[in-house]
Amino acid sequence: MKDIAPKMLLRLLVGVVVFFAANFWYVSSGLYRQERAKFSPMASKLDSAFGNGDVVYLGESSNTSFNPWTDTFGYSVSEFLQMYLPQNRVRGVSHDGYHVGLFSQMLGLMPEHWADSGRKTVVITVNMRSFGPSAMFNGNEASNQQEAIFYSHRTALLNRVYVSLHHYDNRDSREMERAKTQWFRTRDLRIGGGAGQHYGSTHGGPGLESAGEEWFYHNTVKWWLRDLQRQYAPVSGEANLARVMPMAEAYLKEFAFLLDEENPRVQALDAIVAKCKQEQVNVVFVLLMPNFDHANRLFGEELTQLMDYNMDFLRKRFAGWEKEYDKGAFKVGYVDVQRLYSDCRLGEYMRGVSENVGIGTVGNPCFDWAGGQHYTDQWYPTEHVDAHIRRFIAQKTAEKILAFQYRDRIQTGVTKPMVPVIKPSINNQPNWSIKMPLADTCLQSWKVFALKHLR
Amino acid sequence: MLLTSVIDWWCGMRVEQDGAGGWRKFWLWFSIGSNLTMLFMFKYLDFALGDSAMVRWMSDHNATAWIVELGKYTIPAGISFYTFQSISYVVDVYRGQEKAEHNLPKFMLYVSFFPQLVAGPIERFGKLHSQLFSDYMPRWENVRNGARLLIYGLFLKVAVADNLATVVDVFYADHVAFTQAEAWLATFYFTFQVYTDFFGYSLLAQGSALMFGIHLMDNFNKPFIAKSIPEFWQRWHISLSTWFRDYIFIPVGGNKRGPWVLALAAMLVFFTSGLWHGANGTMIAFGVAQGFLYLFDRFVFKKLEFVGGHFHDHEGRLPLRRRLWDGFRTVKTGFFFMMTLVWFRSATMDQASEVFGMLWMPGYIGCRLDGLEGIAAPTLAHGLQIPLFLCIFLLLDLWVMKDRADVWLGKFATPLRWMIYAAMAVSVWVWGGAINHPFVYFQF
Numbered sequence: 001m002k003d004i005a006p007k008m009l010l011r012l013l014v015g016v017v018v019f020f021a022a023n024f025w026y027v028s029s030g031l032y033r034q035e036r037a038k039f040s041p042m043a044s045k046l047d048s049a050f051g052n053g054d055v056v057y058l059g060e061s062s063n064t065s066f067n068p069w070t071d072t073f074g075y076s077v078s079e080f081l082q083m084y085l086p087q088n089r090v091r092g093v094s095h096d097g098y099h100v101g102l103f104s105q106m107l108g109l110m111p112e113h114w115a116d117s118g119r120k121t122v123v124i125t126v127n128m129r130s131f132g133p134s135a136m137f138n139g140n141e142a143s144n145q146q147e148a149i150f151y152s153h154r155t156a157l158l159n160r161v162y163v164s165l166h167h168y169d170n171r172d173s174r175e176m177e178r179a180k181t182q183w184f185r186t187r188d189l190r191i192g193g194g195a196g197q198h199y200g201s202t203h204g205g206p207g208l209e210s211a212g213e214e215w216f217y218h219n220t221v222k223w224w225l226r227d228l229q230r231q232y233a234p235v236s237g238e239a240n241l242a243r244v245m246p247m248a249e250a251y252l253k254e255f256a257f258l259l260d261e262e263n264p265r266v267q268a269l270d271a272i273v274a275k276c277k278q279e280q281v282n283v284v285f286v287l288l289m290p291n292f293d294h295a296n297r298l299f300g301e302e303l304t305q306l307m308d309y310n311m312d313f314l315r316k317r318f319a320g321w322e323k324e325y326d327k328g329a330f331k332v333g334y335v336d337v338q339r340l341y342s343d344c345r346l347g348e349y350m351r352g353v354s355e356n357v358g359i360g361t362v363g364n365p366c367f368d369w370a371g372g373q374h375y376t377d378q379w380y381p382t383e384h385v386d387a388h389i390r391r392f393i394a395q396k397t398a399e400k401i402l403a404f405q406y407r408d409r410i411q412t413g414v415t416k417p418m419v420p421v422i423k424p425s426i427n428n429q430p431n432w433s434i435k436m437p438l439a440d441t442c443l444q445s446w447k448v449f450a451l452k453h454l455r
Numbered sequence: 456m457l458l459t460s461v462i463d464w465w466c467g468m469r470v471e472q473d474g475a476g477g478w479r480k481f482w483l484w485f486s487i488g489s490n491l492t493m494l495f496m497f498k499y500l501d502f503a504l505g506d507s508a509m510v511r512w513m514s515d516h517n518a519t520a521w522i523v524e525l526g527k528y529t530i531p532a533g534i535s536f537y538t539f540q541s542i543s544y545v546v547d548v549y550r551g552q553e554k555a556e557h558n559l560p561k562f563m564l565y566v567s568f569f570p571q572l573v574a575g576p577i578e579r580f581g582k583l584h585s586q587l588f589s590d591y592m593p594r595w596e597n598v599r600n601g602a603r604l605l606i607y608g609l610f611l612k613v614a615v616a617d618n619l620a621t622v623v624d625v626f627y628a629d630h631v632a633f634t635q636a637e638a639w640l641a642t643f644y645f646t647f648q649v650y651t652d653f654f655g656y657s658l659l660a661q662g663s664a665l666m667f668g669i670h671l672m673d674n675f676n677k678p679f680i681a682k683s684i685p686e687f688w689q690r691w692h693i694s695l696s697t698w699f700r701d702y703i704f705i706p707v708g709g710n711k712r713g714p715w716v717l718a719l720a721a722m723l724v725f726f727t728s729g730l731w732h733g734a735n736g737t738m739i740a741f742g743v744a745q746g747f748l749y750l751f752d753r754f755v756f757k758k759l760e761f762v763g764g765h766f767h768d769h770e771g772r773l774p775l776r777r778r779l780w781d782g783f784r785t786v787k788t789g790f791f792f793m794m795t796l797v798w799f800r801s802a803t804m805d806q807a808s809e810v811f812g813m814l815w816m817p818g819y820i821g822c823r824l825d826g827l828e829g830i831a832a833p834t835l836a837h838g839l840q841i842p843l844f845l846c847i848f849l850l851l852d853l854w855v856m857k858d859r860a861d862v863w864l865g866k867f868a869t870p871l872r873w874m875i876y877a878a879m880a881v882s883v884w885v886w887g888g889a890i891n892h893p894f895v896y897f898q899f
Contacts, residue, residue, distance in 0.1 A: 003595060004593055004594075004595050004598055007595060007599075008598065011602075014873070015880070018876075018877045018880060018881075019880075019884075022877075022880070022881050022884060022885070026884075026885060031885065039889060146889070157884055157885070160884060160885055160887075161883075161884050161887075163887065163889050164613050164617075164883055164884060164886075164887025164888070164889070165613065165887065185520060222520075
């Protein structure tokens with residue numbers, strides 16, 4: 001061994017020299033720039049955003065999605081935000097299907113001492129749905145993770161080596177499908193471990209209702225889906241059950257889960273706050289509002305209580321940070337779109353200055369959520385909202401950022417924002433013939449599986 | 456693997472201790488049966504049961520639903536390889552060729568030796584066991600040669616196979632969108648993708664083992680210079696071919712009992728080989744097609760040998776006519792193998808039929824109207840490395856490299872050798888295939 005060690009060390013040393021020589025050539029030849037643009041188009045957008053922006057808005061598709069036929073304005077949330085913050089340079093970076101796990105990695109491209117040149121803020125959109133198994137075990141996740149390799153300032157060639165050797169979460173669609181199926185089968189949906197009456201193996205068998213039990217909640221998504229396949233699900237409304245089935249299935253898979261501390265996306269939130277604190281960059285979380293209205297129409301309280309639980313889980317976390325970092329230079333804030341919007345509309349309604357438009361629907365007199373007509377994807381479970389709500393999100397985010405910059409505001413004065421007034425309008429009606437245009441890649445295969453095994 | 460190891464370890468001892476008589480046979484078949492049952496449970500149960508009432512019943516009950524999921528989504532790493540390795544041990548003990556291992560951990564190390572666990576080579580007990588437990592003395596030659604095999608294996612996998620996979624995957628994801636020329640290109644590329652992928656893995660396994668002083672068998676020996684399918688299978692996946700030869704072909708009758716028994720044994724071997732590769736119709740079709748090609752070469756094409764004329768001229772050299780004939784046979788063998796790989800790569804029999812249609816229907820232009828953009832016309836920056844690396848590999852494999860990679864590299868002067876290392880390393884670092892593509896044989 002004594003004669004082997006020096007020889008190995010010498011060769012390793014030569015290997016390292018070759019590596020750095022290759023890295024020099026790789027960067028200086030411009031090949032890295034090309035490859036980075038090819039493998040990670042977002043990385044150069046992030047460079048530009050961090051280089052030129054005071055407020056960087058990291059968003060997913062809800063930032064930019066709009067309905068070309070009915071939206072009055074096609075502005076994204078970040079563009080509206082720029083209108084509300086004329087003193088700040090707002091830069092929006094958005095990508096379909098992105099989530100806080102990737103936003104956390106994106107902050108790796110934040111320049112060191114970025115905050116030295118003035119108060120900076122990062123806005124992170126938080127989509128509750130993206131914390132669930134359907135989003136986490138999505139077939140696109142491997143390519144997202146490959147792209148995320150470049151959200152780092154490590155040696156250029158090392159990034160490329162990671163791509164070549166697939167050094168990232170590269171589970172294929174089969175592995176993802178298995179993880180998702182396992183989640184659906186094993187994760188308990190009972191809030192607090194036992195509230196309500198739950199069942200699994202049968203649904204509504206003879207005698208259950210006569211026994212006086214009021215709630216028959218499902219223990220797991222698997223049993224719920226099976227019952228859905230058996231057409232026993234308590235779907236309300238007049239829609240034809242078979243036509244609504246794909247939509248109902250999508251809602252279950254997207255929203256029927258419970259958040260906990262072990263959830264990797266929850267841990268990503270912690271990482272975001274830690275990184276921003278380290279860099280002394282303010283952070284504002286924008287908690288998007290899921291389509292409670294339609295979830296309620298499909299499954300009633302059984303599903304909305306799970307969604308409420310998850311939203312509250314996130315709210316508590318954000319509120320805790322907001323309070324914890326209230327005093328220092330570093331600030332954390334959050335914009336609870338659902339609550340703020342409901343409060344706002346309810347207030348207007350109570351004062352009689354506005355019609356009850358876009359808040360409650362039949363069976364929802366308590367103004368808990370926005371009306372489903374504000375969602376532009378024809379009632380599919382996305383958070384894509386019309387210009388009215390996008391503007392509202394921007395307004396509330398701007399208020400939060402301005403509150404952080406209060407001292408600056410006194411010094412510089414506030415320019416009146418040039419924001420178009422958008423009146424809410426009913427711009428989307430339910431389309432029961434929808435063919436799941438944005439279904440996640442596993443949905444169809446699950447359907448085959450469910451048809452085979454869950455009937 | 457734990458269960459398989461314990462059963463085979465126990466059966467091996469019983470076979471040895473029970474002397475002559477029926478019990479030996481019982482323990483032998485008990486071992487084979489348990490191994491095959493395990494293999495069946497994980498690999499073939501889902502295929503065999505399909506959408507039966509039993510599967511639905513099992514899915515509906517939490518106590519059994521996990522079994523359905525297991526069969527559907529899970530295959531223990533390397534099950535096809537270590538099962539065959541373990542069976543060969545018990546059979547060898549039964550035949551008296553090996554002594555039973557009485558130490559369970561030692562036997563388990565033989566079954567689970569990490570470099571070759573996932574995708575072979577399928578090593579025999581006698582060869583591997585004696586190396587694993589001989590006195591270990593680290594030797595610089597082993598470390599050096601192992602590292603050389605690792606570098607070359609990595610080059611084959613990452614730079615050649617993964618780059619070819621980028622084209623092949625795009626084609627098979629939506630084959631009807633491509634033209635006839637692109638179908639030929641994808642078929643040609645897949646032939647060398649699967650070769651370099653598996654050859655690369657075998658070299659990585661050999662290299663890793665060699666660094667610990669363990670010599671694993673060569674799994675490939677220039678298969679594309681073979682002049683017939685029988686010769687091809689002596690050069691391709693050698694550890695599996697010899698396993699089939701020793702444990703199925705010869706016991707069934709081999710070539711000693713006339714042409715009919717030979718044909719039966721060959722077809723049985725290739726059918727089993729197809730089934731071993733995967734539980735679906737395409738793999739079985741691949742195996743059966745190989746069987747027919749084997750018999751065709753063995754019984755029909757052999758009769759055309761006279762076309763090649765003499766083997767030596769009056770000066771002892773190979774005559775031009777013979778060279779041309781041999782060249783034709785080599786191309787023919789590679790071409791037939793390439794054709795059967797359409798089944799190997801296709802997801803379904805329907806897809807395989809459609810790809811064959813694209814390849815052979817005269818004037819097939821496909822659905823695309825935008826010419827040969829896409830896979831057939833790679834851009835300079837991101838695509839030229841694909842044919843370039845393939846050409847380099849073919850040049851090395853068919854012509855330049857006469858020995859195994861470690862020996863061949865050792866013949867160069869140090870500066871030139873290090874330039875070759877650096878070129879291979881940079882190829883892997885800078886131009887490695889970006890598509891996430893696991894080793895083809897990991898799925899088996």
